[in-house]
Amino acid sequence: MxxxxxxxxxxxxxxxxxxVYRWNFVLRCGFTLVPLLGTVFVWRSVCEANGRVGDYxxxxxxxxxxxxxxxxxxxxxxxxxxxxxxxxxEGQISALLTKPLDYLLYRFTLFASYRLLYTLxxxxxxxxxxxxxxxxxxxxxHALTWALFALSVAGSALIQFFVAFSLAMLAFWxxxxxxxxxxxxxxxxxxxxxxxxxxxxxxTLSAFVAWTPFPxxxxxxxxxxxxxxxxxxxxxxxCIQFAWVFLSGMTAATLWxxxxxxYQAAGA
Amino acid sequence: xxxxxxxxxxxxxxxxxxxxxxxxxxxxxxxxxxLWFAGQIFFIEVLFSRVERIGDWSKWEVLALIGTHQVxxxxxxxxxxxxxxxxPELVRTGKLDTLxxxxxxxxxxxxxxxxxxxxxxxTLSGVCFVTYALHRLHITPSPGSLAVYAxxxxxxxxxxxxxxxxxxxxxxWIKRSQGLVHAYFSLFNLGRYPDSVFQGAFRFVFSWLVPVxxxxxVPVRFLTQPLREPLSLLPLFCQLCAASAGxxxxxxxxxxxxxARYSSASS
Numbered sequence: 337m338x339x340x341x342x343x344x345x346x347x348x349x350x351x352x353x354x355x356v357y358r359w360n361f362v363l364r365c366g367f368t369l370v371p372l373l374g375t376v377f378v379w380r381s382v383c384e385a386n387g388r389v390g391d392y393x394x395x396x397x398x399x400x401x402x403x404x405x406x407x408x409x410x411x412x413x414x415x416x417x418x419x420x421x422x423x424x425x426e427g428q429i430s431a432l433l434t435k436p437l438d439y440l441l442y443r444f445t446l447f448a449s450y451r452l453l454y455t456l457x458x459x460x461x462x463x464x465x466x467x468x469x470x471x472x473x474x475x476x477x478h479a480l481t482w483a484l485f486a487l488s489v490a491g492s493a494l495i496q497f498f499v500a501f502s503l504a505m506l507a508f509w510x511x512x513x514x515x516x517x518x519x520x521x522x523x524x525x526x527x528x529x530x531x532x533x534x535x536x537x538x539x540t541l542s543a544f545v546a547w548t549p550f551p552x553x554x555x556x557x558x559x560x561x562x563x564x565x566x567x568x569x570x571x572x573x574x575c576i577q578f579a580w581v582f583l584s585g586m587t588a589a590t591l592w593x594x595x596x597x598x599y600q601a602a603g604a
Numbered sequence: 605x606x607x608x609x610x611x612x613x614x615x616x617x618x619x620x621x622x623x624x625x626x627x628x629x630x631x632x633x634x635x636x637x638x639l640w641f642a643g644q645i646f647f648i649e650v651l652f653s654r655v656e657r658i659g660d661w662s663k664w665e666v667l668a669l670i671g672t673h674q675v676x677x678x679x680x681x682x683x684x685x686x687x688x689x690x691x692p693e694l695v696r697t698g699k700l701d702t703l704x705x706x707x708x709x710x711x712x713x714x715x716x717x718x719x720x721x722x723x724x725x726x727t728l729s730g731v732c733f734v735t736y737a738l739h740r741l742h743i744t745p746s747p748g749s750l751a752v753y754a755x756x757x758x759x760x761x762x763x764x765x766x767x768x769x770x771x772x773x774x775x776x777w778i779k780r781s782q783g784l785v786h787a788y789f790s791l792f793n794l795g796r797y798p799d800s801v802f803q804g805a806f807r808f809v810f811s812w813l814v815p816v817x818x819x820x821x822v823p824v825r826f827l828t829q830p831l832r833e834p835l836s837l838l839p840l841f842c843q844l845c846a847a848s849a850g851x852x853x854x855x856x857x858x859x860x861x862x863x864a865r866y867s868s869a870s871s
Contacts, residue, residue, distance in 0.1 A: 359777065359778035359783075361783070363774075363778065363783040363784065363786075363787055364783040364786055364787075366787075367783070367786060367787040367790040367791070368790065370790045370791060370794065371790050371793050371794070373806055374793065374794045374797060374802075377797075377801045377802050377803065377806065378658065378797050378801050380801070381658055381659050381798075381800070381801035382651070382655050382658055385655070385656075385657060385658075385659075386654070386655045386656065389654045389655060390654055512629055515629065515632035515633055515635075515636055516632075518636040518640075519632075519635065519636055519639060522636065522639040522640050522643055523639075525643065526643040526646060526647065531643075531647050532647060532650060532651065536650050536651075536653075536654060537650060538653070
């Protein structure tokens with residue numbers, strides 16, 4: 337019970353921290369819309385000239401990218417890896433090590449509170465966007481889809497958090513982790529379905545990508561929401577997603593354990 | 605002016621020495637940039653495996669556009685990007701105070717401290733790519749159009765500079781900086797697409813007020829549309845000049861205002 341109260345407090349701190357820098361927050365939300373509109377323009381022009389692209393009409397393409405916006409606001413970490421890495425580099429985790437906190441859980445609580453606040457605050461914005469594009473929005477027909485979607489988004493959030501956390505852990509061994517973060521980002525950006533739906537890839541390539549963790553961060557939940565998966569594909573997808581949640585979680589925990597053993601509190 | 609050039613030469617030299625003492629980091633950053641560039645080309649490959657054209661642009665024209673976008677972005681990043689992203693940190697910690705007391709223009713000081721050699725190297729990858737795209741399009745640009753292209757690139761770099769400098773200046777009001785970098789990349793990603801796909805108010809705003817669309821589109825048109833009627837491209841060129849000058853003046857004014865309200869940090 338006491339533990340729960342402790343992490344509830346951490347959750348509250350996370351909320352406050354976000355509010356302190358509210359303008360940074362507003363800026364970030366606002367500028368997420370610019371590329372979205374840009375993308376919509378590009379696909380409109382492409383679809384007008386060519387009719388359908390792969391399995392997508394203009395409408396379904398627009399809805400696809402609206403779903404990208406939705407899933408990213410629910411599940412993508414924004415600054416977590418940078419802050420964790422900075423805490424290690426600058427020796428601030430010393431203060432946390434002496435407290436009765438599990439660092440991984442502490443960080444996860446902060447991540448969850450930030451995501452919750454972000455989603456709540458961007459909800460009006462997302463609602464406006466959805467309303468603006470209402471003719472393209474096609475909500476799922478089955479209620480079960482929503483439950484599966486929620487489950488897959490939770491899986492996506494876990495994978496992304498664990499990956500971000502593991503990357504930040506490398507700061508125990510090397511001083512400059514930003515290059516590694518950006519290298520992983522570049523794969524994530526193009527192979528998660530952020531730029532284009534992954535089923536536009538050639539069959540061989542898309543079968544290969546399906547084994548990497550990236551589609552399960554974005555493309556898989558979206559496919560569920562768009563009701564494009566057969567029951568077999570759905571089951572297969574969830575299996576691979578859970579495997580990646582497990583693997584990335586283990587990696588995060590192991591790296592933390594090893595890292596702390598090496599830690600020398602530089603600068604403190 | 606001469607004095608500023610001399611100071612700049614010293615800064616460049618120092619920065620080069622610094623850069624060469626972190627060789628592994630230099631290689632890793634180059635790798636990061638090459639991966640992002642390759643990713644964009646990959647996207648265009650995927651797109652054109654399904655369609656013939658985007659707007660009135662063919663595949664290799666779009667690839668020349670992406671290459672040009674890379675060239676402009678990398679030149680900007682080589683000379684200014686690092687410095688501009690550090691402005692919020694200078695403001696937050698109060699380190700800006702020291703720079704303000706120097707007997708040179710403060711905008712110059714905060715914009716020019718260091719430069720990225722890896723970005724300069726990546727500019728070359730962009731140039732090679734544009735050259736290859738032109739080869740595939742069977743275009744041999746005349747010296748004239750090459751000169752205009754180069755001039756447009758410089759104007760483009762100045763637009764990138766102004767936008768990022770303007771965004772960084774906002775940190776005097778909003779303090780945390782991560783959102784600013786995000787905003788910069790969001791805006792300039794628009795420049796990778798052919799201008800003809802954009803319409804209405806969106807096109808107006810990003811062609812005139814925050815001219816990120818014209819930045820790479822105008823120079824590419826000078827290369828790919830042979831100068832049969834050179835005058836037809838003149839309005840575009842004028843637009844690029846006007847827009848880049850306009851936004852430069854605007855952010856300079858914003859910077860002056862920001863400094864006037866700056867009250868240092870900590871102490």
